Amino acid sequence: MTNTVKAHDPSRRSLLKLGLVGGALLATVGGIASLSGDGDDQPAPGYLALRTGDLPFLQALIPVILDQALAGERLPVVMPALLRDIDLGLASVSPALLSQIRELFDVTSSRLTRGPLTGVWQPWQETAPEQIAEFLLRWRDSSLALLRQGHAALLQMVLMAWYGNPDAWAHCGYPGPPSI
Template identity: 55%
Template sequence: MSAATTGLSRRGVLKFGLGATAFLSTAGVTASLSGCSSSTAAPGFSVLRSSDLPFLRAAIPVMLDGALSAIAVSTAIEQTLQSLDHGLARLSSEMLKLTRQLFDVLAMGMTRGPLTGIWGSWENADAEQIRHFLTRWENSSLNLLRQGHSSLLQLVLMAWYGRSESWAHCGYPGPPKV
């Protein structure tokens, strides 16, 4: 099917992409300026905020599906959150700012619904809805959403597979003893 038959032109796609980018950027800045985005860490964390935790607690088990075996899911979620927090605390201020903007967009109902398809709270989203959102972002025509998916996946997987509890499941014996 050509662009002419679908009614889309290169210019139209570029305009849409620019509009979506502007929308996402505005939403992140709006969250920061409106106070929706606190920089105060949640109790027990150095960097992760209370507003970040509902999304992460809902998404981590979906992202780690198949990677958890002998460990309880709730334990794996909390261990991954601690590792993620530890990793985020070591990011440059600019990278941390971008990561927080991504979490803000996912936390705000105004942006969460249209961008993820999750119209209610993350606590009420089921695994299938979260899988659909992740697949939608992974295969999006918008580079910004694909980058968001990649960032989320890398953050969570690095946090989980950096933990010794994850190694036995994938056959990694751990680092050599020196």
Template identity: 50%
Template sequence: MATTTRRDLLKVGLFGSAALAGAGLLGSLSGCSAERAASGFEMLRDSDLPMLRRLIPVVLEGAKPISDTAHVVGTLASLDQGLAHLPPALSKQVQQLFDLLSLSLTRGPLTGIWGGWEQAKDSEIQAFLQRWENSSLALLRQGCASLQQMILMAWYGRAESWQHCGYPGPPAI
């Protein structure tokens, strides 16, 4: 088992800082970060929606047949509601992650999805998630975990998911 040296940690930290700063700069230059919330949402922006609409069914694969558009829309609404309750600093980090995944300049090299999210195949999205999950860069592993946890929390917070996993719902008071 290889040990991580201080130099390796500094390299990862420097790379991660540069990647986030670059994404933030690119996002601000393209107007992505200043973008307002999409119609019907508090936090999610129009630029976030294509990515999330493709990620949700792939992340939830096996949890429930999620091909139904209503389930994806409901999960987006729950995700938006959860993001609206985040502290500002954490909300900004989530927006930076979404910017990184939405901008074509950064999406291709970091995810392997060179076209738009709408054209991405499930296998390409699974490969991207697996690559990030097993990356040697802690920043990519954290990004993958954050994406998956946000989507899973949004789905399992919805009443229609409870029956599928055997949860009877909260007790009546």
């Protein structure tokens, strides 16, 4: 019998190793981000769960995710309600899930981790919508499951807040819930 060597055959074991290495890398980066942050887990004034450092990221992210649904002139009117609805949603999740979401916000907001993990090196307030869209695509298509999960979590938070908001209903032709 002749032994043949396959050039590249990703086995389940090599995929598990890659996942473990990626998870360890993200946990390390997340730990560094949380250590380098201000350590303030207190909600921002007027919020139940969102912290002051979370707001610039969300304010930059929401218009990109809702690009086709939210016209620019409506953004200043709708943004406070969307942030409030995201906050209310986060205030009602389990402490473990809230901790994970806060780690996600820490990683995307910390100067040490934002650039390497998102490709966005400047503060979110100074980031062009195209760069934010590229970051979202990079995370969506990442080979690391944690980045794909982070992408899904960000989209779900924003979309749940948007489609729960009566301002969004007219855009999609929904007349609203039945009245009794």
